[in-house]
Amino acid sequence: MAIEILMPALSPTMEAGTLAKWLVAEGDKVNSGDILAEIETDKATMEFEAVDEGIIGKLLIAEGTANVAVNSAIAVLLDEGESLSYAASPAPVASAAAQTASEPTTAAQAPITVQVVEHDLPVGTAFKSLTVREAIREAMSEEMRSDETVYLMGEEVAEYQGAYKISQGMLDEFGPKRVIDTPITEHGFAGIAVGAAFGGLKPVVEFMTFNFAMQAMDHIINSAAKTLYMSGGQMGAPMVFRGPNGAAARVGAQHSQDYAAWYAHVPGLKVVMPYSADDAKGLLKSAIRDPNPVIFLENEILYGQSFQVPDLPDYTVPLGKARIWREGNDITLVSFGIGMKYALETADQLAEMGVSAEVIDLRCLRPLDTDTVVNSVKKTNRCVTIEEGFPVCSIGSHISSVLMHEAFDYLDGPVITCTGKDVPMPYAANLEKLALVTTAEVMTAAKSVLYR
Amino acid sequence: MVAKRASKANIAKDNLLHYYREMLLIRRFEEKAGQLYGMGLIGGFCHLYIGQEAVVVGLEAAAEKGDKRVTSYRDHGHMLACGMEANGVMAELTGRSGGYSKGKGGSMHMFSKEKHFYGGHGIVGAQVPIGAGLAFADKYLGNGRVTFAYFGDGAANQGQVYETFNMAALWDLPVVFVIENNQYAMGTSQQRSTSSAEIYERGRAFGIPGEAVDGMDVLAVKAAGETAVAHCRSGNGPYILEIKTYRYRGHSMSDPAKYRTREEVQKIREEKDAIEHVRDLLLTGKHCTEEDLKAIDKDIKAVVNESAEFAKQSPEPALDELWTDIYAQAEA
Numbered sequence: 001m002a003i004e005i006l007m008p009a010l011s012p013t014m015e016a017g018t019l020a021k022w023l024v025a026e027g028d029k030v031n032s033g034d035i036l037a038e039i040e041t042d043k044a045t046m047e048f049e050a051v052d053e054g055i056i057g058k059l060l061i062a063e064g065t066a067n068v069a070v071n072s073a074i075a076v077l078l079d080e081g082e083s084l085s086y087a088a089s090p091a092p093v094a095s096a097a098a099q100t101a102s103e104p105t106t107a108a109q110a111p112i113t114v115q116v117v118e119h120d121l122p123v124g125t126a127f128k129s130l131t132v133r134e135a136i137r138e139a140m141s142e143e144m145r146s147d148e149t150v151y152l153m154g155e156e157v158a159e160y161q162g163a164y165k166i167s168q169g170m171l172d173e174f175g176p177k178r179v180i181d182t183p184i185t186e187h188g189f190a191g192i193a194v195g196a197a198f199g200g201l202k203p204v205v206e207f208m209t210f211n212f213a214m215q216a217m218d219h220i221i222n223s224a225a226k227t228l229y230m231s232g233g234q235m236g237a238p239m240v241f242r243g244p245n246g247a248a249a250r251v252g253a254q255h256s257q258d259y260a261a262w263y264a265h266v267p268g269l270k271v272v273m274p275y276s277a278d279d280a281k282g283l284l285k286s287a288i289r290d291p292n293p294v295i296f297l298e299n300e301i302l303y304g305q306s307f308q309v310p311d312l313p314d315y316t317v318p319l320g321k322a323r324i325w326r327e328g329n330d331i332t333l334v335s336f337g338i339g340m341k342y343a344l345e346t347a348d349q350l351a352e353m354g355v356s357a358e359v360i361d362l363r364c365l366r367p368l369d370t371d372t373v374v375n376s377v378k379k380t381n382r383c384v385t386i387e388e389g390f391p392v393c394s395i396g397s398h399i400s401s402v403l404m405h406e407a408f409d410y411l412d413g414p415v416i417t418c419t420g421k422d423v424p425m426p427y428a429a430n431l432e433k434l435a436l437v438t439t440a441e442v443m444t445a446a447k448s449v450l451y452r
Numbered sequence: 453m454v455a456k457r458a459s460k461a462n463i464a465k466d467n468l469l470h471y472y473r474e475m476l477l478i479r480r481f482e483e484k485a486g487q488l489y490g491m492g493l494i495g496g497f498c499h500l501y502i503g504q505e506a507v508v509v510g511l512e513a514a515a516e517k518g519d520k521r522v523t524s525y526r527d528h529g530h531m532l533a534c535g536m537e538a539n540g541v542m543a544e545l546t547g548r549s550g551g552y553s554k555g556k557g558g559s560m561h562m563f564s565k566e567k568h569f570y571g572g573h574g575i576v577g578a579q580v581p582i583g584a585g586l587a588f589a590d591k592y593l594g595n596g597r598v599t600f601a602y603f604g605d606g607a608a609n610q611g612q613v614y615e616t617f618n619m620a621a622l623w624d625l626p627v628v629f630v631i632e633n634n635q636y637a638m639g640t641s642q643q644r645s646t647s648s649a650e651i652y653e654r655g656r657a658f659g660i661p662g663e664a665v666d667g668m669d670v671l672a673v674k675a676a677g678e679t680a681v682a683h684c685r686s687g688n689g690p691y692i693l694e695i696k697t698y699r700y701r702g703h704s705m706s707d708p709a710k711y712r713t714r715e716e717v718q719k720i721r722e723e724k725d726a727i728e729h730v731r732d733l734l735l736t737g738k739h740c741t742e743e744d745l746k747a748i749d750k751d752i753k754a755v756v757n758e759s760a761e762f763a764k765q766s767p768e769p770a771l772d773e774l775w776t777d778i779y780a781q782a783e784a
Contacts (some may be wrong), residue, residue, distance in 0.1 A: 151592070177592065183622070188581050188615025195585015198570050199520070201592060222575050223582060230561035232554035233777035235570070267778050291780035 002082060003052055004073040007061075010041045010048075012249045013300055017041045018066045019074060028056045029080075036075070037063075042133075042304045043164050054078050127308040135277035135309055136166050136242075136298065139284035140204060142314070144174055147202065150288055153180040153193060154206030154243070163208050164244065164303055190216030190241070194223045197237040197293075204288060207243035210259045210297060216241075224293035225268030240287045242296035245273070246338060246388050247425060247436060249301070256425035256432075258389035260337065263295040264365040264398075270319055271365040273297040275340035277307035279363055282317030290319060299338045320367035324376070328356035331446055332376040334399055335386040336362040339437065342418075343386050346442040355450060365395055373399060374406045381412040382449045386442050391419040413449035418442050465739035471513065471670045472730045473748055475505035478529040479727060480756045481538055482701075485528065485545055488760060489705050494545045498559045501529035503700035506726035507632050508533035510673025511600055511693075514681050518595070522570040522583040523602035525560035530602065534567045538759035543766045550766030554773060577610030579603060580629070584620045584690075587627035598684045602630045606637025608651045614658075617690070621658040624689035628680045629655075631692065632667070634699040639711040652694035662692025668724040698724065 007017065018040040024030055030050045037048045057078035061068055068074065130138070144150045151174075156163045158171040158181040171179045182189040186207065193203040207213045213220065220241060228236030246258035263271045270292050274280040280298070287294040309315070325340070326347055335343040340361050347357040358376050362368065377383045383403060385396030396417030403415050421435045482500040489498050501508075504526075512533045515521075523530045531541050536552065544551025544562050552562040560574040570586060573579040583601025590597040607613060608631050620627055631652060637645045648654060652662035661683065665676040673695060680691040698720045702709050734740050 149592075183615070183618055185615035185618065187612045188619060191578060191581025191612060192585040192588055192616065192619060195522070195570075195582035195587075196589040196592070197585070198582065199586040199589025199593075201589045218575055218578060219581070223573070223578055227563070227571065228780055229777045230553055230557040231563035231571070231777075232552065232556050233780075234553070234563050234565050236780050238780070270779075289782065291782055 001079060002057060003054065003077040005036065005050075005075040005077055007068045007070050007072050007074050008039065008048055009070040010039060010046050011043045012251050013304075014041045014043075014070060016067045016069045019061050019063055019068050020045055022059055022063045023047075024056050026056050026059055030054065030056060030077070044161070050077075052077055055080060055082075057082070121310055121312075126311040128311045129306045130277045130281070130309045131304055131306050132274075132277045132280050132298070133164065133166055133303040135281035135307075136284055137168065137170070139281045139288070140167070141170060141173065143285055143288040144170075144178060147288075149200065150202045150204065151178040151180065152204045152206060153182055153189060155182055155184055155208045157181060157206050162206075164300065166206070166303070186212050186215040187219065190219040191223060193239060194219050194237050197224070197239040198227070198235055202288060203239045205239065205241045207241060209255060209300075210243055210245040211255050211257055213241065213243070213259070220263075220269070220293070220295070221266055225266050228292070229268060236291065237293045238291045240284070240294045240296050242284070242287075243298060244300040244303070245297035246299055247301075247420075247432070250427060250429060250432060251425075252427045253424035258297075258337075258387065258420065260297055260365055260387065261389050261394050261398075263297075264368070264395060265393075266366075268293070269366060270294040271297070272319060272363065273337040273365055274363055275302065275335075275337055275361050277305070278309040278315070279317055279323065279361070281309055282315050283319065283363060285314075285316045286319050289316075294319070297337065302338055317363070320364050320369055322369035322372040323361045323363055324372065325359040325361055326357065328358035328380065330355045330357060330380055331382040331384065331450060332358045332360060332373065332380045333384055333386065333442070333446070334360045334362065334373055334396075336365065336395070337388070339386040339388055342437060342439045342442050345439040346384075346386075346446055349439070349443055350446060353452070355446075355452075357446070362395070368398075370399070370402045370406070374403065377403055377407045378410045381410055382446075383411070383415045384418060384442060384445045384449060385415065386418045386437060388420045388437055391417065391422050394419050413451070416445040416449055418445050465734070465737075467513070468730055468734050468737075468739060469748070471506075471509050472727065472734060472745070473752065474509045474512075474533055475670065475727045475730065476749065476752050477538070477755065478502075478505045478509070478532050480752050481532060481542070481759065482528060484756045484760050485542065486701070486705065488542075488546065488763070493764065494559070495547065496558055497525065498545065498705045499526040499703065500701040500705075501526055501699075503720070503726075504632060504634060504667065504697045505529060506670040506673055506729075507630070507667050507695050507697050508602075510667075510670040511628075511630065511677040513670075513674040514677025515598070515600065516681075518568065518597050519681075520568040520570060520583075520586045520590070520597060520599040521602065522573070522579045522586060522599065524576065524579055524604060524607065525572070525574045526604070527560065527562065527572050531562055531564070531567075531569055531572075534564075534569050536562075536564050536567050536569060538755055539762040542759035542763035546763040546766070547768065548763060548766035549769045549773070550762060554777075555769040556773065556777065577603060577607040577612050580607065580610070580613045581616040581619075583629075584616045584625050584627050587620070587625040587684075587690075588623065591623070591625055596685060597626070598681050599627045600630055601627055602632055604637065605631060605633040605635065605642050605646060605651060606640075608633075608654070609637070609646060614654075617655060617658040617660055620690040621660050624687060626684040626687070627690045628677070628684055629660075629662075629690060629692045631694040632697055633694055634697050636699065636703070636711065638703045639707065641711065650694065652692045655690075655692040660690050660692055662694065664694045664696060667695035667697030668720075668726045668729065670726055670730060
């Protein structure tokens, strides 16, 4: 019986990958455990092993093909003596599978009708398409080129080339003195980085995920955030703690939490949570230059998404300023990070109903640009907030409180906070979906405050 | 093994007088702080250093200009020993604007960039990776400096200490880990809290050399400090000094001292006191007279009294200080 060998999923968020290299040829005999191919995922290049034994009857995908969808057939394995009657059908190699594979990614990005307001750029600025991952790497590399005291430390940032490939190539450019692999000891290396910041360096600490930063919390809060105050202004910790935050996909309760509200609670920290690649780049450059400890919350699912980024030698975005993605008059949608995806999708759907939504990306949660939100709500008289974190003491509940104080008389409906559910993240696919905030929920909230 | 007391020979008179003066300053300062605490002028926690004076005075004698130090909340002695002003320290204890942190840090949180004193940390063990981080910066900048990271026998059971030992050894950081073993982790004796009798030996697991030192002998501390500093400064990585000392007072001012006997404390005071030791050396070596020492005592008393007066007179911080120093402003 011929067996189809399928494109494997090699990371929690992988939907498609590149078939980098075949290590077997048609007619080769393979045993289980033999390496069949090298597959490049969104995180790394990995070897793919045979599970069954047999003869490689046909390679269906040419090596070098990008965007091969997970679960699509990439080769046919035959029993000994079996002929290749199967091979007749999927003849033309590369493209067919690749086309279908690329759909989910483009589909996810396409409908967002970006109408960028507030870009303060020189006339004639060119744009280039960058993924969020590339934007973060560019920001770090540019700052490291211009300032010797900036260095990167974290788990797998150097020789592994980054657990999420953020720091890919940086070891080659900057060497092991400035791109430093740490042991898996967050408490210790976060403390060492704080000491290094006291001592005159500007560390960028990568947490493999902010879930692991829980072990480093004491140094982030007690050592980094409070020292400037406790020392009467004599010394502080100019540094960045960055890494993916929030849910990825199917990684369970201990790897899926959004810590935005936790860090935003603490005076002495600045907290940034970008959505787009241009903001990720511009804000990270500002964060590295900032003389305070900055928490920079990224999102694994956004890493691979592309956005237009100004092609400037030194593009920065100031911390503490919200961004209006769409102007509108009927309702204000306030979000940040991956929540912006739901906010923008909701705005599209509302537009189809003839409702004009103003969409605000907070980008920075501390300092929080409440003026932009309050001014918007004074115009629209309605507000829905969207985030993936837990509902109790969320960013949304703080925004809601600010609006009570500063725009009470302007509100024509309650402020509704759309959040993740008040449960630890479940593993089962259906329950995980249920635990996260959805565009449908945001639509329901928006319609209810619009009384429609 | 505790190192032998240093020989009395060839010790310059000036050095001994300096150590005597420095240790006495710390003791008198701390006694005054205890008194002001009793009067309600100092609030919150106040951890006195009385009994442990030879540790910081001996190690400061081994340090060079520009070397760094970081410690826990029992920090008054470290600050005085590295040259910070008694007035500024005492005024911080009373929470006044003339304090090193303008009254916003308190007993446990003082800093001096000028004297390379990096705190003053209130979370047990947290100063250990911070100290290694200071050393990391020095190595990165190639400036030849060494950092002293002080911590107690209690902190020596913290996980982050061993995470730090590992990285300091891996990266050859120029840091002296100074375990001030005063035998009590708050109120729990070393025997009841710590699995090893010789804590410095734990460094062996990481390839970090170390030694135990008689912390009641300032000359022994200085000698061990010089060995440690030379090791670190010549690029050999970290070094551990376990300095066996003793705290005469409670863990903090509110310590009921039920965990040890009055006799135990008294015995050490009488037989091992570090200040008496130097005093004996000075007198038996005929380096100075009782009268000379009395004059020093008088000077110190004046410095301490002045600091107490300053700390009482210095105004409380202005109310708008509540909102300053939360964020540093970027340089233009």
